[in-house]
Structure formats: C-alpha cells, structure tokens
Amino acid sequence: MNRQKSFHQDKAKLYLVATPIGNLEDMTYRSIRVLNEVDLIYAEDTRNSAKLLKHFEISTHMFSYHEHNKEVKSDEIIAHLSDGKSVALISDAGYPVVSDPGYVIVKKAIEQDFDVIAIPGASAFLQALVVSGLRPHPFMFFGFLDAKRSKRVKQLTTLMMQEETMIFYESPHRLFKTLQDMLDVFGDRKVVVARELTKKFEEIIRGNLREVLRMEPVKGEIVLLVEGAKEQDLQTNLTVIEEVNMLIKNGFSVKDAIKQVAKNRNLKKSDVYQEYHID
Numbered sequence: 018m019n020r021q022k023s024f025h026q027d028k029a030k031l032y033l034v035a036t037p038i039g040n041l042e043d044m045t046y047r048s049i050r051v052l053n054e055v056d057l058i059y060a061e062d063t064r065n066s067a068k069l070l071k072h073f074e075i076s077t078h079m080f081s082y083h084e085h086n087k088e089v090k091s092d093e094i095i096a097h098l099s100d101g102k103s104v105a106l107i108s109d110a111g112y113p114v115v116s117d118p119g120y121v122i123v124k125k126a127i128e129q130d131f132d133v134i135a136i137p138g139a140s141a142f143l144q145a146l147v148v149s150g151l152r153p154h155p156f157m158f159f160g161f162l163d164a165k166r167s168k169r170v171k172q173l174t175t176l177m178m179q180e181e182t183m184i185f186y187e188s189p190h191r192l193f194k195t196l197q198d199m200l201d202v203f204g205d206r207k208v209v210v211a212r213e214l215t216k217k218f219e220e221i222i223r224g225n226l227r228e229v230l231r232m233e234p235v236k237g238e239i240v241l242l243v244e245g246a247k248e249q250d251l252q253t254n255l256t257v258i259e260e261v262n263m264l265i266k267n268g269f270s271v272k273d274a275i276k277q278v279a280k281n282r283n284l285k286k287s288d289v290y291q292e293y294h295i296d
Contacts, residue, residue, distance in 0.1 A: 021132055029098045031126045032105040033113045035138025038238075039216035041072060043139045049073050051136050056102035059094060061109050061117055069107075082106060084118045091122040098131045110238075111141050116160040116186055142184045145211035145240035148221055149182075152244070157181040162195060169195065171268040173202040178281045180245040187239045193230065199243060200226040202267070207244040213237035257282070257292050 032051050037043040052058060052075045059082035060066035066079060082090045094104050106113045106122065112135070113119035126133050142158050159176070162185055163169045176183060187195050189212075196208070208229050210222040218237065222229060226243075257278060264274035275293060279286040 019127060019130070021127075028132055029101050030103045030132040030134055031094070031098060031122065032103065032134050032136055033119065033123070034105050034107050034136040035112045035140065036066075036069060036107050036110060038110040038139045038141045038144070038214055039219075041069070043215060044069075044073060045136070045138055048136050048138055049075065052077055052105055052107075054103070055105040057094075057097055058105045058107060059090065059122075060107050061113075065109050066107055077105075082118070082122070087118045087121045091125050094122050095125055095129055095131075098126065098129070105136075111139055115140070115142075115158075139215065141211075141214055141238070141240050142186070144214045145209065145221075145242060146182070146184060149209040149211065149242045150223060151182045151207060151209060151242055153182065155181040156184060157245075158184045161186050164191065166194065166198065167268045170198050170202060173198055174264055174267045174269070175277060177202055178246050180247075182245055183243045185241040185243075187241045189234070189236050189239060192235065192239060192241070195241065196226055196230050200230065203243065203246075209242040210235065211240040211242070214240065257284075257289055261289070261293050 032055060034048050034051055036048070052070070052073075055077060058066070058070070058077050058079040060079055061081075061083050063079055063081050070077070070079065080090070082094070097104055106119055108115075108117045108119070111117075114123060123133055146153055146156060157179060162172055185195075192210070199206075199208070203226070205225050205227050208224065208226050210229060211220075212222075212235055213219050216237070220235070222232060222235075260278050260281070261271070261274045264277055265271060269277065271293075275289045276286055278284070279289045282289075
C-alpha cells in the first residue's frame with residue numbers, strides 16, 4: 018500500500034503542471050509559482066514550452082521529456098528527485114499524462130516513494146464535455162483512436178455497447194474517416210466536434226453523425242464526443258452467431274469476437290462459444 022501525504026515540506030516532489038490549451042489567460046497563479054520554485058522543468062516540446070515560460074517570466078532550467086526519450090529521461094528525473102531536487106513535468110497543452118507521455122515517470126516516482134502532485138488547470142476534453150450538450154456523466158475518455166482503419170474499427174466495435182458519453186481526440190486530416198467509421202459501427206448517433214478550444218477560432222459543431230459528415234473540412238485541435246448506446250442499441254436484433262461474424266468482419270479473431278459478444282450480452286464465454294461452433 019502506498020499512502021502519500023503531500024504536505025511533507027522536506028521531500029523532493031514531482032509536480033504535474035497543467036498548462037493552457039490555447040488561451041494563456043488560463044494559466045493559474047499556482048502553476049506559475051510552482052514552475053518558478055521547482056529546481057527543474059521537463060517538457061514534451063521545449064520549443065513550445067519556452068514561449069510559455071518566457072511569457073510568464075519563468076527562468077527555471079528546462080529539459081525535454083517526450084515519447085521517444087521517456088525511459089531514459091524518467092531515470093534522469095528519478096536521480097534528480099533522489100538528490101533532493103523538485104521537478105515539474107509539463108505538456109504542450111493541458112495535463113501531462115493525459116494522452117501525453119507522463120505515465121512512465123509517474124509510475125516510477127510512486128514506486129520510489131516520491132510525492133506526485135497535480136497542479137490543476139485547463140483540460141481540453143473536460144472543456145468540450147461541459148459545452149457539448151451530451152449527458153456529462155457517466156463519461157468515458159478514450160484519447161486517440163488508432164490511425165490504421167482496421168484497428169480503429171475494431172476499437173470502435175468494442176465500444177459500441179458503451180452507455181457512457183465517449184470522448185476522443187482526433188486530428189483534422191483523419192476526422193471524416195473516423196466519423197464515417199463511427200457511423201458504420203454505432204449508427205447515426207449524436208456527435209459533437211469541438212475544435213480550437215479557448216482559441217480565437219473556437220467552434221462547437223453539434224448534430225448527428227450523418228449531418229456532421231456533410232460539413233466543410235475543419236482545421237485545428239479537435240475533441241470528438243459521441244453519445245453512448247441507448248436501450249434500443251443494447252437490444253440488438255442480431256443472433257449470437259451473426260454478431261460474432263460481424264465482429265470477425267471488423268477485424269476480430271474468432272476468440273476475441275466470442276469474448277466481446279459474451280461481454281455485450283452478459284453471457285458466459287463458454288455459452289457463446291458452444292452456440293457459435295455447434296452451428
């Protein structure tokens with residue numbers, strides 16, 4: 018059991034500092050203070066973060082921490098914490114760790130019994146959720162779907178029976194492909210495309226999947242929200258065999274398809290397996 022008491026003043030700490038997702042006025046006083054007080058800052062993109070630090074006159078030394086060096090840099094950060102130095106981790110925008118490479122160092126810091134403290138701030142997916150008009154709770158944040166269509170369709174298929182509002186990040190060049198895949202897998206559900214949140218050209222696009230697919234191409238950073246399955250969606254007209262075959266067509270192995278159908282229908286895997294193979 019790990020029990021953290023973050024008020025210990027004599028312990029080196031790892032701070033996860035949220036940064037603005039577009040509008041610099043969303044930077045908090047506490048975030049500025051912490052970034053000034055820590056011994057070192059590690060950033061996903063030092064070029065982008067340098068602009069942020071310069072704007073707020075923060076002179077703390079900064080180093081890189083990104084997807085391609087996270088293992089080496091995590092060990093480096095642990096060494097600094099062991100030397101009694103406090104470290105802040107920041108992302109390009111929003112929270113470190115959320116769709117960003119911060120999990121490795123957080124896990125290692127906890128294992129080494131260092132305090133890990135989140136400094137709150139802007140979050141793109143929460144910003145999008147509260148203005149979406151979709152049911153705000155329960156919700157499920159997924160992050161980025163796979164860039165490869167076959168894997169993306171398989172991911173969406175595993176989510177087709179989720180009742181929670183689903184939240185994704187997506188790139189503008191892949192948006193329409195993803196929307197079409199969602200229409201194919203989910204049917205014509207309500208969807209919200211939130212782009213460039215907190216920035217000059219912020220836009221919230223609401224409608225059904227078919228409607229939104231007819232809009233003009235959009236640019237910028239995108240949060241995509243889709244309503245969860247309704248009761249009629251959960252009561253599928255497909256037989257067990259038809260549903261297994263549908264999943265196989267969408268890229269599942271027979272074993273995984275049987276497992277997913279059992280989960281969708283709240284059945285035992287052995288019962289689905291027997292029905293599918295007896296046929």
